[in-house]
Amino acid sequence: MSLKHALLGVLTCKPMTGYEVKQFFDSTVQHFWNAELSQIYPTLKSLEESGWVTKEVQPQDGRPDRKVYAITDAGREEFARWVRAPQPPADLRDPFLIKVFFGTEVPVEDLLVILRRQKEEHQKVIAFSETVLREKIQHGIRERSPRHGLFWTLTLEMANAYRRAYIDWCDRSMRLLEEGFIDGDVMRATAERAFMESA
Amino acid sequence: MSLKHALLGVLTCKPMTGYEVKQFFDSTVQHFWNAELSQIYPTLKSLEESGWVTKEVQPQDGRPDRKVYAITDAGREEFARWVRAPQPPADLRDPFLIKVFFGTEVPVEDLLVILRRQKEEHQKVIAFSETVLREKIQHGIRERSPRHGLFWTLTLEMANAYRRAYIDWCDRSMRLLEEGFIDGDVMRATAERAFMESA
DNA sequence: CGCACCATGTAAGAAGTTACATGATTCA
DNA sequence: TGAATCATGTAACTTCTTACATGGTGCG
Numbered sequence: 001m002s003l004k005h006a007l008l009g010v011l012t013c014k015p016m017t018g019y020e021v022k023q024f025f026d027s028t029v030q031h032f033w034n035a036e037l038s039q040i041y042p043t044l045k046s047l048e049e050s051g052w053v054t055k056e057v058q059p060q061d062g063r064p065d066r067k068v069y070a071i072t073d074a075g076r077e078e079f080a081r082w083v084r085a086p087q088p089p090a091d092l093r094d095p096f097l098i099k100v101f102f103g104t105e106v107p108v109e110d111l112l113v114i115l116r117r118q119k120e121e122h123q124k125v126i127a128f129s130e131t132v133l134r135e136k137i138q139h140g141i142r143e144r145s146p147r148h149g150l151f152w153t154l155t156l157e158m159a160n161a162y163r164r165a166y167i168d169w170c171d172r173s174m175r176l177l178e179e180g181f182i183d184g185d186v187m188r189a190t191a192e193r194a195f196m197e198s199a
Numbered sequence: 200m201s202l203k204h205a206l207l208g209v210l211t212c213k214p215m216t217g218y219e220v221k222q223f224f225d226s227t228v229q230h231f232w233n234a235e236l237s238q239i240y241p242t243l244k245s246l247e248e249s250g251w252v253t254k255e256v257q258p259q260d261g262r263p264d265r266k267v268y269a270i271t272d273a274g275r276e277e278f279a280r281w282v283r284a285p286q287p288p289a290d291l292r293d294p295f296l297i298k299v300f301f302g303t304e305v306p307v308e309d310l311l312v313i314l315r316r317q318k319e320e321h322q323k324v325i326a327f328s329e330t331v332l333r334e335k336i337q338h339g340i341r342e343r344s345p346r347h348g349l350f351w352t353l354t355l356e357m358a359n360a361y362r363r364a365y366i367d368w369c370d371r372s373m374r375l376l377e378e379g380f381i382d383g384d385v386m387r388a389t390a391e392r393a394f395m396e397s398a
Numbered sequence: 399c400g401c402a403c404c405a406t407g408t409a410a411g412a413a414g415t416t417a418c419a420t421g422a423t424t425c426a
Numbered sequence: 427t428g429a430a431t432c433a434t435g436t437a438a439c440t441t442c443t444t445a446c447a448t449g450g451t452g453c454g
Contacts, residue, residue: 218432237435238433264434
């Protein structure tokens with residue numbers, strides 16, 4: 001479970017409540033990780049039991065007490081250990097590729113439609129990353145932790161690089177399908193070579 | 200749950216047992232989808248209850264009876280409906296990016312090590328795709344279903360494009376870290392611009 | 399007046415992985 | 427002799443999502 005270590009990572013920035021951790025997730029690592037409050041609260045509790053974080057209860061009236069979690073030395077060590085540990089590459093798990101894989105089951109016209117839509121969806125995500133998210137991250141860097149600037153930018157770049165690769169692939173796939181539209185045989189025979197050349 | 204539809208997709212090729220479906224997964228869609236037998240067997244049963252597949256029991260001696268599942272017309276329709284339905288883009292969920300995001304917690308040297316290792320892992324996967332997997336897929340195309348050739352190749356290309364983007368990103372990140380090694384301030388100030396230019 | 403924000407959680411369910419259970423055949 | 431292949435499944439567990447439960451404050 002990487003969530004435990006993701007939470008430790010967040011708490012290296014500063015002590016936070018579960019609610020604040022969720023906000024941190026939403027405003028910064030959103031593009032490659034996410035977690036719900038219902039998962040965060042119990043996980044913080046288990047981190048406390050492991051001695052990796054401590055809890056300070058700040059009483060409030062009219063709403064639940066704030067429970068501020070802070071990382072311990074042991075927690076910092078555990079996090080650094082985890083960072084250095086081998087990490088198998090994340091594998092893709094993409095239902096859209098299943099649709100393309102069994103593309104023979106629908107007319108080519110329909111495939112072109114879903115490819116175009118999928119491309120647009122990825123474009124929207126990039127547009128969001130480049131405006132709202134980039135601004136949020138830059139704000140976080142300025143306000144909270146200038147040291148993190150490089151790394152936060154790098155991860156944003158990786159997420160965008162993935163989306164750009166996806167968009168390019170949609171374009172090339174659509175082009176190939178349009179070309180092979182009339183003569184299916186030609187399509188098949190030259191598909192692979194054509195893809196390589198268009199890259 | 201996309202697994203149900205993935206199974207329907209597989210069964211559009213030909214009737215199969217759960218065991219054979221697993222082999223199909225392992226030899227063709229492995230690079231963007233996977234499933235365990237313990238998940239496949241119950242899912243096939245539920246597909247049968249939905250009327251999307253039928254089961255034919257072939258008795259055997261010395262080993263469990265073969266249960267061959269075939270897709271029905273209703274199943275084909277359901278699959279086509281699913282293919283055409285809107286598909287939100289798969290989001291990244293990559294523990295490695297968490298490590299980079301909180302890169303301030305370990306020395307730069309250690310980050311260079313894990314970036315190099317991660318790059319190598321992705322290179323290995325591509326090498327496997329381009330040899331073993333490509334051969335398996337090509338075999339499947341020749342033996343079973345030439346119609347699928349274009350689509351099977353396309354999905355392989357997408358998976359490889361993702362890995363190549365990842366590798367490029369590792370390279371650029373390592374370069375930036377090496378440059379900013381001595382003077383952290385310079386590193387931070389120019390990181391973003393430098394990344395853009397190196398792309 | 400209704401919605402968003404703050405702040406905590408529990409419970410139920412879906413999806414996926416790992417371990418357990420059985421047992422004959424074939425190949426090195 | 428021991429591993430891989432064929433062939434079925436169940437049970438336990440982890441991870442993640444969605445729904446439920448409470449309730450005050452402030453804004454438009």
